[in-house]
Amino acid sequence: MEQLLLLNEGMAIGVAFLFACLVSYFAIPVIIRAAEKKHLFDHPDHDRKLHSEAIPTLGGIAIFFSFLLTFALSPLSAGMEGFSYLVAALLILFFVGLKDDLVVLSARKKLIAQLSAAALVIFGGDILISNFYGVFGLAEIPYWAAVPVTFFTIIVVINAVNLIDGIDGLAGGIGTIASLLFGIVFWYTGHLPMAVFSFCLSGALAGFLYHNFSPASIFMGDTGSMILGFLLSIQAIEFIGLSGEPGFAAIFGNASPILPAAILGFPLYDTLRVVLRRVRRKNSIFQPGQDHVHHELLRMGFSHKNASLLLYAKSISLVAVTGLLALLGMNVNLLLGSVVFASLFVFPTNGLKRRVISMMFGFDWLAYRSEKWGIEFDHNNTTDLTVAKEEADIETEPVSEQEEIEEIDRIAV
Incomplete structure (x- = not known):
């Protein structure tokens, strides 16, 4: 009976993934035709934008629509607390991102939108990091500390994903991999609303990635990257609480705060690397430039396709190593150290x-x-x-x- 229930749940999640993928896949050509008709293109500037042709940047519309439609239609989503607040947060990010893709907004205005979206899910949906499970010797933390930590996490992940959206297929592929990994663990531990959440997002990204992989015919733009980063941050925060679940703890112990850092290791590492470089050069950290990991690979002679595939493989290997060490029962702080060391080994390190x-x-x-x-x-x-x-x-x-x-x-x- 239990196996039959698991099979039915798996089928429901699989259908959600496939439906989201198809909606996104068929929505993209419609968006491209509309962009061509209205001349809504991203033009190359040979500074930060490396493409050689004018390409639409409205792919985030398809990601937003396919995820939200599929998740709302899935009966498994009914168990998610604060769903209405999630929708409100997504709408804020969608319209702010869309305006930025069309007319360009200041970093301050985008940050206000991100903080507003974070506040909605924190206070309305009770999305909160309230336990470190031994990281830095901390266990449960008070509410007054949990709120700023959660705000910080959401804002960092949103902007980390935005920063890696620089070459064909990179942000979409990394997001697909991360969301699938989160979803598998949520499904295994019985967190079905979050499992379907993850698989709806990965399906929406997979449909988009077909059109975005090199040579790209559309980009996700800030609309897509902000929504993607926001949804990945929610998955990461919910994942952190899994060490309190017997099914998860029996396999990975207290590793739930560390595994999300490995799953999102590449965007987090790239962001930290860029910030340190720009601070060292006394440049604004908000100044665009070609100092990201993917730019390094392009300068080595990698194509957009091969650079993205290599970074997919590096990201998966980082998660595999971290997961294996967690299975072996490594102390949670040593595990965190191993993630940092592995990241330094796998990714470029400024010489x-x-x-x-x-x-x-x-x-x-x-x-x-x-x-x-x-x-x-x-x-x-x-x-x-x-x-x-x-x-x-x-x-x-x-x-x-x-x-x-x-x-x-x-x-x-």
């Missing part, structure tokens, strides 16, 4: 790894890269190539993506 290798083994990493990729480097200056370009402050005529990369290389040497 830290090559300096360590040079000090330990006397290996000239810059010379190796020069030989491998045919690029000359100044051995006394390991500054990122983008920084070299920014410091040169050169105005160039619009060129192709490959010519832009070659120009950056020329300036760096």
Whole structure:
């Protein structure tokens, strides 16, 4: 009887995933035609935007519509507390994101919208981080501390996802993987409303990703990235409470606060990396630039497709390693340390790894890269190539993506 119930629940979740995928898949061509008719395109600027053609940025409309429609129609969603507040929060982010995609809004206005959406689900839906389960020696935390911690988490995840939306298929693919992983664990532990929540989002993203994967015919824009980051943050917060569930604790112990950090490891790592770089250069952290991990991969010669696939694989490997260590019963603080160490090992580190290798083994990493990729480097200056370009402050005529990369290389040497 229990197995039959599990099968029925699985079928309901599978149907929700498929329906969301189909709605998103068929909605995108309609949006593209409307964008073409009204000339609503994102034009390349050869600075932050790396595409070579004008492309619509309204894919977030399809993600929003397919997720909300599918989740609202699923009978399993009835058990979610504060559903009306979730809808209100999504509507705020949708319209603010849409306006930003069309006419561009200031960072302050977008932050106000994000804080408003967070407040709705925190106070109306009781989405709250109230227990650290041993991380930093903390267990339950008082309400006055839980509220700002939850606000901070939601805002960071929203903007982390927004920052990785820089090449074809990256944000959509990372979001699909993360949401599927969250959904599988929610389903296994019997949190069916959150399970269908996760699978509706991953289905909506999968349908969108068909059109967004390189070569992309549409982008998700700020509408999509803010909604995606917001929905992923809700899943992460709900996931953190799973260590209080016997079914989860029997397998992973108190690892529920750490596994979301691994699942969202790439966007969180990239955000921290960019912030540190810009603070070090005394630049505004809100200033756009080509200093993200995916830009590094493009400069190494990866295509949009291969860079996205590589980052998918790195993200999955980070989760796999963390999950394995949690299964082996590693202490929760050591587990957090392993996530940080693994992230430093897997993702670019502003030259830290090559300096360590040079000090330990006397290996000239810059010379190796020069030989491998045919690029000359100044051995006394390991500054990122983008920084070299920014410091040169050169105005160039619009060129192709490959010519832009070659120009950056020329300036760096």
